[in-house]
Every structure is written in C-alpha cells, then in structure tokens.
C-alpha cells in the first residue's frame with residue numbers, strides 16, 4: 097500500500113487527535129485511481145468524531161463506491177489547531193482515503209445537518225482552496241453539492257453551492273454522475289453541465305434562478321432564468337430502502353459520538369408533531385423489512401466487530417417490527433456480548449421489559465419528551481402525550497426499580513403563556529410526588545429528575561413555518577421564570593434544570609427561514625473568524641452581531657416576524673409532497689388547539705402519499 | 715486459557731493512542747471470532763492487558779498483549795494469527811501467538827527492559843549523541859511527578875547504546891535472550907543515522923529514549939521504534955521467549 101499522508105509527522109504530532117486525519121479505518125474503500133472516472137468527496141462540515149457518526153454519509157459512501165467508475169472519499173472539518181497550521185503553511189485540505197487535495201476532485205458533496213455548521217462549509221471550501229462563491233468557480237473546480245435537512249431551505253447558502261440535492265440521496269445521483277461523465281469527456285463547460293443537471297428531478301441549481309424583492313423586503317418573484325427549467329423542485333424519496341445499506345460500515349480508530357453499528361429501521365414518521373421538520377420532510381413512512389434488518393445486523397457486527405448495535409428512526413415505537421427486532425437482537429447477540437442500545441421508546445410494558453434486560457436499571461434513566469408542560473400546549477403542537485400516560489408510565493418504571501427521569505421540553509412555542517411554562521415545573525413535581533407514594537422500603541433511594549428545555553425554532557415545511565420566534569431576551573426571561581418555578585416546588589431538590597443557549601437558537605432561527613440575502617452575513621461572520629458555531633467554546637455572539645450590522649440585516653426580520661400564509665416563502669419552490677394546504681390546515685388547527693390523528697389512526701391527506709404506488713398503507 | 719501475543723504497530727498507526735489501540739483489538743478479535751473470555755457484570759469486556767503502553771508517535775515491532783481465552787476452538791495458534799491479520803489493517807499485525815501456563819504473571823509485571831531504535835536522520839547527530847552519552851560518567855534526568863522529584867542516572871539505566879546495529883546486537887546477546895532473526899526482518903543493519911538502545915523498564919521506573927534526548931536537546935523530529943520488551947533485572951529474556 098503506497099499511501100503517503102498529506103500531513104508531515106511534525107504537524108500530526110502537534111495537533112490534538114492526529115488519528116482524525118490519517119484515514120485507513122477498517123472498511124475504508126480502496127480503489128486504484130487509474131480505474132476511476134469520477135472522484136467524489138463527501139464532507140460532513142464538523143469535526144471527525146461528529147461526522148463519522150452520521151449514518152447518511154455511510155449510506156452514500158456505500159452507494160457511490162458501488163459504481164466501478166467512481167471513488168467516493170471523505171473529508172471533515174479540520175479542528176481549530178490544524179486549521180491554523182493549514183492556513184499558515186498553505187496546505188490544501190485533503191480527502192482521508194487518498195490523502196489528496198479535495199480541489200482535484202470532480203465533486204464535493206457537503207451534508208447540511210444543522211444551520212450552525214454554515215461557517216464550517218466556508219472553512220472547508222476555503223481550506224480546499226476552492227472559491228467560496230459558486231460564481232467564481234471555473235471548469236477545474238469541483239462541483240459543490242449540498243444535501244441533507246438544511247437543503248430544504250438552501251437559500252441562505254445559495255451563493256456558495258453549485259447544486260443542491262433536495263431529498264434522499266438514493267434516487268438520482270446515478271443520473272447526475274452519468275451526465276457528468278458524458279459531458280466531461282467532450283469540451284466540458286461548467287455552466288452547460290449545471291444547466292443540464294438542473295433538468296434532473298430533485299436537483300436545484302441556485303445560480304439558474306433569480307429572486308426579486310418588494311419594497312418591504314418580501315420576495316416578489318422567484319423564477320428560473322431559462323425557459324426549460326422547472327419552477328418547482330421535487331423532493332426525492334427512496335421507495336426501495338433495501339438497495340443500499342452499508343453492510344461494512346467504517347470503523348474509526350478514535351472514539352466517535354456514535355460508536356456502534358446503526359440499523360435504520362424506517363424512514364418517516366406517522367406522528368405529525370407540528371414543530372418537527374423531520375416529521376414532515378421525511379414523509380411518507382417507509383419501513384424496512386424485519387428479515388432484511390436481521391441479516392443486516394449480523395453482517396454489520398461481523399464486518400465491524402462493534403460491541404454495540406442500535407436501532408434508529410424518528411419514532412421507533414411506531415415501527416411495526418420493533419418488538420420483533422428488539423427481541424431478536426437480544427436473543428441473537430447477548431451471547432456474543434453485543435450490547436443493544438435502545439432507541440427512545442415510549443414508556444410502556446414492552447419498553448420497560450426490554451430496558452430491564454439490556455440496561456442496568458440503577459444507572460439508566462427513563463426518558464419522556466412531552467415537549468410542553470400543559471395539555472393545552474401539547475394539543476397546540478400535536479404531541480399526543482397526556483399527563484396521565486406520563487405519570488402511569490413513570491409509576492410502572494418506579495415500581496420496577498428506576499429512579500431517574502429525563503424530561504424534554506421546548507420553550508417559546510407558539511401561543512405559549514407563562515402558565516404553560518409553569519406547567520413544566522408542576523409536571524416534574526407531579527412525577528416526583530408519584531415516586532414518593534411508593535412505600536419507603538420499596539423505593540430505590542431518592543428520585544432524580546432532569547428537566548431540559550430547548551428553544552423552539554420554527555422550521556420550513558412545518559405548520560409553524562409562519563410563526564414568530566421568540567427573541568433572545570424572551571427566551572432568557574422564560575428560562576429564568578421556569579427556574580424560579582422549579583425552585584418553588586416541594587421536591588425541588590430532586591429536580592435539576594438544563595437549558596440551551598438563547599443566542600445560538602436565534603441564529604439558527606435566522607438561517608432556518610432565511611433567504612439569499614443572508615449569505616453576506618455568513619460570509620462576513622466567517623471572515624471575522626466564526627467557525628464551529630455549534631461548539632459553545634467557539635460560538636462568538638459578538639462577531640455575529642457585527643456581521644448582521646455591517647450588512648444591514650435585521651435578524652428579527654427572519655425570526656420574530658410573523659408571516660402571512662399568503663407570503664411567498666424562500667423555500668416555496670420546493671415540493672416535498674406534503675402540500676401547503678395541509679400545512680395551513682394544521683396551522684389553523686394549532687391555533688384552536690385541535691389535535692390531528694396520526695397516520696395510522698387516520699390519513700389526513702397531507703399529500704406525501706404521492707411518493708408511494710398505491711399510497712400510504714398500514 | 716492464557717495467551718500472549720506479540721504484535722507490531724507500524725507507520726501511521728503511531729498516531730493511534732493506547733486506549734484506542736485497546737478498542738481496536740477488541741473489535742479485531744470480534745471480527746476474527748476469537749473465543750475471548752469476558753469479565754462479568756452488566757458491561758462485560760474482553761480480558762486483556764498490555765505489557766506497556768506505547769506513546770503516540772512511536773512505532774513498534776515488539777508489543778505484547780496478554781489475553782484470556784475460553785479455548786482455541788477449531789484453529790491452531792498460527793491459524794489464528796492468519797485469521798486475525800487478514801482482518802486487520804496491514805499495519806497492526808500479530809507476529810506471535812503463545813499459549814501460556816495458567817500461573818503466568820501478567821507481562822506488565824515482568825517487564826524489566828525494552829530495546830529501541832531511534833532514527834535521527836543524521837549521521838552527525840548520531841555521533842554527537844554517542845559522544846555525549848559515553849563522554850559523561852553520569853547523565854542525570856530529573857523526573858517530576860505531582861508528589862515527588864526523582865533523579866535518574868541515565869548512564870546506569872541505559873545499559874546499551876550504540877549507533878551501530880551490529881555492535882548493539884552483540885552487546886544485547888551478552889545479557890539478553892531474544893529473537894534476533896525476527897528483529898532482522900524489520901531492521902536494516904546497515905542503515906545510518908540511527909541509535910539503538912536498551913533501557914531499563916518497569917512499573918516503578920520506566921526509562922524512555924526521549925529522556926536522553928530531552929537532556930541532550932538540539933535534536934527534534936526523531937522517530938522511535940520499540941524493538942522488544944524483556945523480563946529480568948540484569949540479565950534479560952524477551953517476552954517472546956516464553
């Protein structure tokens with residue numbers, strides 16, 4: 097194996113965790129570059145340990161490398177220490193497999209999992225020595241493609257990308273690569289290629305669309321610049337989920353966030369929580385077959401040697417094969433000393449039974465995500481969890497020996513009042529009181545309740561895409577209020593409170609519903625040194641504030657402003673299957689606190705069934 | 715059943731730290747289907763221990779790992795070596811698989827010395843280091859821990875040092891029993907710009923080649939390879955010699 101590392105030994109020895117940059121992990125794909133027509137570099141714009149934990153990249157890595165003419169490699173954000181060295185010494189960013197510069201690749205695909213990685217996208221482009229703005233790139237620069245959940249509103253990043261792939265990668269990438277291979281052979285012209293690529297369903301080429309604004313700064317028109325181009329970009333959803341799956345996933349040397357084999361048991365969610373973007377964009381629900389999953393589980397454990405396997409999905413309790421799968425894994429793997437890491441399951445007899453089998457009850461905790469404290473608020477967000485269910489679930493668990501409870505809530509939900517917030521404290525108290533109704537001799541020490549609140553950020557393609565988001569000061573007030581209410585409870589000593597940072601959430605809110613004008617702000621903030629914004633030790637609210645001021649952009653235009661349902665939204669050109677009429681209907685229902693049944697109870701005609709031959713069937 | 719493995723850690727594997735290496739072996743043994751013994755409890759783990767952790771930045775052809783096995787199953791020791799290496803990455807490779815008597819002490823507790831090759835990439839530097847080492851009757855290294863300060867005389871704690879591999883191996887033969895042929899597979903005896911040394915080692919006092927270069931100063935960017943680990947006090951026996 098003749099593979100020279102891109103970084104000299106003295107550099108590797110001077111940075112934290114040099115293993116982040118050497119590649120050659122178990123199951124890394126090796127190909128001879130002489131046999132390759134297309135070089136695709138897949139990027140997760142965050143540190144290696146985060147990026148390596150992402151299942152989506154592993155699925156695409158497997159898919160691309162199944163093509164004989166394509167070599168898919170990986171790159172992650174160099175950590176700050178290496179970032180500084182690479183800038184100082186002018187070392188181009190390289191892919192882990194071949195250790196060769198990313199700028200020499202044909203494609204650079206960047207997955208956009210959260211808004212706070214946007215400055216890291218610029219970091220990756222910059223270190224790769226690829227022009228930051230798509231308009232400045234030439235025939236020899238890689239085609240930069242964005243994908244992942246944030247590409248459902250790609251507009252804040254429109255200036256930096258050549259193409260956005262809207263939806264799940266399994267469907268039209270082949271078509272794109274075939275087109276490229278075909279055109280690259282002749283007198284290749286980047287612009288011509290992009291123009292053709294824009295004709296492929298699901299691909300959005302931002303430079304080929306122009307946006308106009310009215311006097312109030314609202315979008316007045318969004319049009320393709322060539323006649324032949326589609327006005328709407330149709331989200332891609334895979335219908336065959338058994339074609340690509342990494343049977344030999346990469347096994348990192350260093351400990352990463354998700355240090356286990358992951359089985360994605362289904363895609364989509366039947367619940368329809370109104371704040372949840374994933375619940376809408378991944379519709380319709382598609383389940384994998386249990387037999388397929390079982391054989392995958394065995395192959396993955398054999399090929400990786402992982403000592404842990406986990407099941408993943410948005411709402412595993414709703415998966416029709418969940419019991420079968422969990423009991424299968426326990427039977428099959430407990431002798432082989434493979435731990436089963438359970439997905440978040442609804443607390444009921446089944447989940448308590450399996451939890452007691454695979455976890456140490458004294459060390460593990462019960463997790464509930466009521467998301468809101470009061471029943472009214474839960475009805476507004478369509479979270480079908482009642483206080484009764486929570487209390488009886490908790491009681492069953494307490495009787496079986498658990499004494500730790502984690503509760504997840506959101507602050508700043510639409511129509512929220514201070515009573516709704518106080519209800520969070522009261523719910524935690526009720527759970528504690530429930531615990532102390534158990535006779536002392538039967539209790540397992542003190543109860544331990546952790547309340548966590550995240551801050552609600554309205555997202556595109558949800559029934560809340562029009563609502564006003566709270567300002568940082570409001571969030572801070574609400575957090576303080578909740579803290580004081582928790583302190584008033586009888587069992588306050590048993591209740592711990594954790595909360596999110598307000599400024600980061602507000603920034604997330606800007607980019608979640610931002611438009612093309614936000615690109616300037618991201619660029620300025622990056623130039624000021626912002627990077628790794630999702631890491632609290634690096635997030636610099638002051639620099640972001642300056643970036644907004646300098647570009648004369650008011651963040652509250654994007655966050656606090658309530659939109660009318662008639663307004664043209666930056667992401668309206670994307671068709672996710674779920675119709676705007678449905679979202680408006682759900683928005684109206686939320687105002688009346690009317691609950692909508694889940695897909696298994698009753699179809700609400702959201703529109704997503706158009707992806708399935710024969711529609712949604714349960 | 716106890717077994718001791720000798721393994722090499724080459725090239726870029728020098729950047730993998732000790733704990734990560736341990737996790738690497740756990741997964742490697744699982745992939746290989748080795749019948750490892752596990753500890754009891756809710757999170758059972760494979761029973762294994764290393765003779766001595768190797769620092770990041772060092773390569774080695776003489777690492778030792780003690781493991782506990784339920785049985786060898788359907789394969790012989792040498793078959794297991796092939797099975798394991800086929801599932802490794804080409805840079806971490808098992809070179810010996812020895813079944814040990816049940817009352818064998820952990821190699822960690824037996825460790826008495828370790829041999830090293832240090833590449834200095836300069837013949838002049840090598841001569842200077844040799845002169846420095848033999849030109850001083852004592853070379854005192856001060857080892858500071860939170861609790862104590864200890865003076866170590868490197869002249870005494872490094873029984874052998876030479877820039878000439880043949881001289882080194884002659885000296886080694888006088889006080890050590892070890893697998894010379896094995897070493898020759900990895901070492902080019904004629905290679906210039908290297909220093910070879912035998913350092914006393916153990917859980918109380920562990921002499922590292924870096925200590926000498928710390929005192930000497932002037933040299934940076936050297937590459938250390940551990941050659942072997944040995945048991946004993948004044949006469950040593952390689953851990954690969956049972």
Ligand code: SF4
Pocket residue numbers: 379380381695696698699700701702703704705712
């Ligand atoms: S079409 Fe009906 S069943 Fe299908 S996802 Fe939409 S609401 Fe659910």
